[in-house]
Amino acid sequence: MSAPKWIRVYAGPVLVSLVLVGAVAGAVYLPSDKDAAKADGCRADPAAIRAIRAEQILTQNPRLTRMDEAVEGLTCGSPSSFGSVSRRLTKPPTDTGSGAEVARYYAQLAQRSGWKPFEYSNYLYSATKETGGCPWWFLLRAEGDAYQLRVMYQPAGVPASDCAWAVDEPIFLQATIPIGK
Template identity: 80%
Template sequence: MSVPKWIRVYAGPVVVSTLLVGAVLGGVYLRSGDDAAEASGCRADPAAVKAIRAEAILNQNPRLTRLDPVAEGLTCGSPGSFGSVSRRLTTPPTGTDVAKFYAGLAARSGWKPFEYSNYLYSATKETGGCPWWFLVRAEDDAYQLRVMYQPAGVPMSDCAWATTEPLLLQATIPIGK
């Protein structure tokens, strides 16, 4: 069975045009989400970031390991807004050793462990509003340490993880160092 000539001639341009229109509309949709986040007032909370950067869980590491520089991120909008401060830990020890180290350090620093974590270790710290949430997750050749917080300008009623462990998303917007 042969393909009609008109399909061979027009199929390529139709597919390319559809992809281009989709890309343009997708870009408009993403920008409108950013505009909505700006209009809602969602922004990094400098006081929270400064306090989180001072936390022992982001500044101490097990022997024979190395912490990469601090990275900050911000995600505004649905399904929830959050800011994050994170570090990558490169290490030869096992995940069990890393989890045990950070569980002990977190307990000594006032963090409350989350019993049914989907990560190597997870804990919260009360802040008078939406709690901070600390997560340790294994990556390919390292571990990610991340503290998530409620951004400034987002109502406390929108605390996405008041009672449920947050999902660690990779699509956060870096906000500098």
């Protein structure tokens, strides 16, 4: 015995519509990562951001290079919470400077401004700076024909015991929620 003709004609489109409406409703009404961050108390630390933006390692660059505007980010939750201030460093296409030269420039600059190098870095250069709590961590990595400079800090509202990089070098994560200036 076969199903009535109207069921065969309308069942597929009705089911597809219900699935689409459910997916849209879930995306609109379920809490976002930003909502989860606010609920957990994790938030950007304006004082840390101002201080990091003033650091020489984010305000000075080697000759013949150009720094893009600083970008702030915030990641809250698993596996760790962190805030960051990043800048992209580009060089002219004719420049033959190597990553080692850029790393040497930032190592010298960091040393003069109170940063402690991390000896076993997975990046071109990595260093920490004590802040009285969770240290700031500076990471320099090659990114195609440019370099990425990033300083990571512990966000406000995150317990001191959640300092994931107090000893081990952090992973350079791209998945951060941009925050306003």
